[in-house]
Amino acid sequence: MNKTVNQKAWFLVLPVLLLVAFSAVIPLMTVVNYSVQDTFGQNQFFWAGLEWFEEMLDSDRMWTALGRQLMFSGIILAIEVPLGIFVALNMPKSGFWSSFCLVLMSLPLLIPWNVVGTIWQIFGRVDIGLLGHTLDALGISYNYTQDTIAAWATIVVMDVWHWTSLVALLAFAGLKSIPDAYYQAAKIDQASRWAVFRFIELPKMAGVLMIAILLRFMDSFMIYTEPFVVTGGGPGNATTLLSIDLVKMALGQFDLGPAAAFSLMYFLVILLISWVFYTVMTTIDAKEG
Amino acid sequence: MAKITLDNLAHSYLSNPTGEDDFALKELNHVWTDGEAYALLGSSGCGKSTLLNIISGLLHPSQGRILFDDKDVTQATTAARNIAQVFQFPVVYDTMTVRDNLAFPLRNRGEDPGYIAERVQKIAQMIGMEDVLNRRARGLTADAKQKISLGRGMVREDVNALLFDEPLTVIDPHMKWELRTQLKSLHHEFGHTMIYVTHDQTEALTFADKVVVMYDGRVVQIGTPQELFERPEHTFVGYFIGSPGMNVIPAEISGTQAVVNGTALTLQQNYGAPTGNVALGVRPEFVSLTKGNGLPVKVRRVEDVGRNKIVRADLFGKEINIVSPEGQEISPDMNHITFAPDHVNVYVNDWRQQGAVA
Numbered sequence: 001m002n003k004t005v006n007q008k009a010w011f012l013v014l015p016v017l018l019l020v021a022f023s024a025v026i027p028l029m030t031v032v033n034y035s036v037q038d039t040f041g042q043n044q045f046f047w048a049g050l051e052w053f054e055e056m057l058d059s060d061r062m063w064t065a066l067g068r069q070l071m072f073s074g075i076i077l078a079i080e081v082p083l084g085i086f087v088a089l090n091m092p093k094s095g096f097w098s099s100f101c102l103v104l105m106s107l108p109l110l111i112p113w114n115v116v117g118t119i120w121q122i123f124g125r126v127d128i129g130l131l132g133h134t135l136d137a138l139g140i141s142y143n144y145t146q147d148t149i150a151a152w153a154t155i156v157v158m159d160v161w162h163w164t165s166l167v168a169l170l171a172f173a174g175l176k177s178i179p180d181a182y183y184q185a186a187k188i189d190q191a192s193r194w195a196v197f198r199f200i201e202l203p204k205m206a207g208v209l210m211i212a213i214l215l216r217f218m219d220s221f222m223i224y225t226e227p228f229v230v231t232g233g234g235p236g237n238a239t240t241l242l243s244i245d246l247v248k249m250a251l252g253q254f255d256l257g258p259a260a261a262f263s264l265m266y267f268l269v270i271l272l273i274s275w276v277f278y279t280v281m282t283t284i285d286a287k288e289g
Numbered sequence: 290m291a292k293i294t295l296d297n298l299a300h301s302y303l304s305n306p307t308g309e310d311d312f313a314l315k316e317l318n319h320v321w322t323d324g325e326a327y328a329l330l331g332s333s334g335c336g337k338s339t340l341l342n343i344i345s346g347l348l349h350p351s352q353g354r355i356l357f358d359d360k361d362v363t364q365a366t367t368a369a370r371n372i373a374q375v376f377q378f379p380v381v382y383d384t385m386t387v388r389d390n391l392a393f394p395l396r397n398r399g400e401d402p403g404y405i406a407e408r409v410q411k412i413a414q415m416i417g418m419e420d421v422l423n424r425r426a427r428g429l430t431a432d433a434k435q436k437i438s439l440g441r442g443m444v445r446e447d448v449n450a451l452l453f454d455e456p457l458t459v460i461d462p463h464m465k466w467e468l469r470t471q472l473k474s475l476h477h478e479f480g481h482t483m484i485y486v487t488h489d490q491t492e493a494l495t496f497a498d499k500v501v502v503m504y505d506g507r508v509v510q511i512g513t514p515q516e517l518f519e520r521p522e523h524t525f526v527g528y529f530i531g532s533p534g535m536n537v538i539p540a541e542i543s544g545t546q547a548v549v550n551g552t553a554l555t556l557q558q559n560y561g562a563p564t565g566n567v568a569l570g571v572r573p574e575f576v577s578l579t580k581g582n583g584l585p586v587k588v589r590r591v592e593d594v595g596r597n598k599i600v601r602a603d604l605f606g607k608e609i610n611i612v613s614p615e616g617q618e619i620s621p622d623m624n625h626i627t628f629a630p631d632h633v634n635v636y637v638n639d640w641r642q643q644g645a646v647a
Contacts, residue, residue: 188373188374188394
């Protein structure tokens with residue numbers, strides 16, 4: 001069959017093109033623009049080529065921040081995913097208490113980032129915070145403004161508090177979609193609780209869990225507000241994650257060139273990891289099919 | 290293998306049932322004979338699956354007892370009852386291979402690996418899946434998955450009973466026939482007690498030695514396919530089994546005489562003087578069109594279905610179906626019907642009445 005050719009159809013995608021251009025492409029291009037130029041003020045720019053990229057790749061500063069960032073994302077994923085599954089498995093499946101739990105679980109998700117940061121910043125203070133004061137009274141040395149371990153523990157626990165619900169809700173949705181017959185068949189087959197989890201629940205949750213992991217990875221890799229409010233990247237640079245470092249560089253030091261190069265690489269790293277992750281998961285999926 | 294006794298059994302999904310209407314399964318006493326194949330037949334929502342789940346132990350009844358060979362198992366778990374059950378929709382363990390799926394119930398019971406391998410091979414042969422044993426179960430079609438479920442149900446030899454909850458719903462018609470035949474031969478070979486839930490009368494009648502017909506939470510008749518056909522105990526049985534179903538004709542009865550809208554008929558037995566909702570039940574196969582004898586009808590339609598013709602007619606404003614044998618001419622002057630006297634049943638408030646010898 002011959003398809004009708006009508007080049008005017010291109011005009012139909014124009015609005016979307018414009019929208020995307022203004023919302024994404026143009027802002028991104030200004031960053032690209034900064035990353036290849038240098039300025040000495042007075043709005044005068046000089047071509048710098050790939051110098052900033054080279055400088056950033058050579059600097060310890062970016063690599064250590066990246067290391068911290070990977071550690072942070074790794075820790076919170078290692079806690080939130082199993083914990084979320086555990087919570088979902090133990091939630092009531094129906095009735096009033098099920099809805100009650102769902103509402104309760106969604107509450108942390110509704111709180112704005114900097115409010116979460118402020119809550120924990122105050123909560124953990126030794127002088128007036130419930131948590132800090134209690135720990136102090138119990139004789140446990142805890143001071144997130146001076147102690148690296150305490151600072152890390154605080155931002156990790158804060159993130160777990162804020163986002164485990166998301167994993168739990170997604171896992172719960174996955175669990176709810178399993179027909180009763182599966183559990184009944186498992187009973188008839190005399191499957192153990194572990195076997196039910198391993199062979200029924202986990203496979204049925206795999207799809208939503210993949211989404212949960214991807215979302216949590218991307219989000220935690222870009223995290224800024226909460227740790228910034230609580231620790232400001234300190235003590236020293238102990239909790240200076242990538243985005244905190246980036247803001248320091250761009251707005252604190254006004255090093256626009258290196259910061260732009262930094263953000264482009266940051267963006268590419270997230271894109272790359274997410275892509276690898278997604279591809280691996282979908283190939284495993286396809287292979288099993 | 291065991292005899293299964295239901296003693297005074299009833300079940301309600303409500304925690305505080307008040308009237309009979311609250312019961313999904315009304316009081317029931319029945320013995321399922323060891324080694325027989327039963328079909329549980331009824332329309333959707335009549336309590337078939339409830340009864341099945343009570344027998345398998347997935348559901349505990351609100352009242353009454355279940356005995357396996359005179360041992361009370363009412364509160365026993367499914368595992369303790371050692372029962373196999375196959376569900377309406379295929380249940381397979383997606384991430385396992387077909388082989389592992391079939392071996393799963395045996396492995397969970399700690400059977401010897403050699404024995405497991407042998408059983409799995411045998412079952413795979415029976416369901417025709419030997420060549421896909423090493424495939425993952427996930428990508429298979431619905432009927433392949435259901436065959437795995439059936440296989441998993443049959444893999445254990447020592448089960449007390451095999452229960453099927455409309456297992457062939459998702460399977461292709463030609464495959465349905467084949468699997469049903471296999472189930473039947475399996476039954477002959479091993480002699481398991483089998484209970485097969487279905488709403489398809491053909492399936493029930495071909496599979497079972499005895500058919501249990503349920504209606505509105507109650508067992509209305511248990512019998513061989515022939516008994517169900519010739520002597521339906523309840524108008525529902527008459528209507529549900531047979532195609533088209535039994536004709537129910539309101540009548541007034543006294544002794545051996547029935548009066549349908551002013552026309553008298555003689556019955557073979559004496560029914561006394563029943564009151565209530567009295568009716569005659571006659572299967573379309575036992576109604577014949579005549580030229581002037583019997584009750585007057587107006588023929589509306591004749592449907593030729595191949596082996597015979599179905600005549601749809603009007604009897605005093607109510608539809609009546611007549612099955613007329615192949616080769617019989619139907620002429621416009623055939624405007625009366627007669628009933629084969631042996632096959633006229635009398636119903637009072639939907640239940641069949643036993644008459645006295647006239």
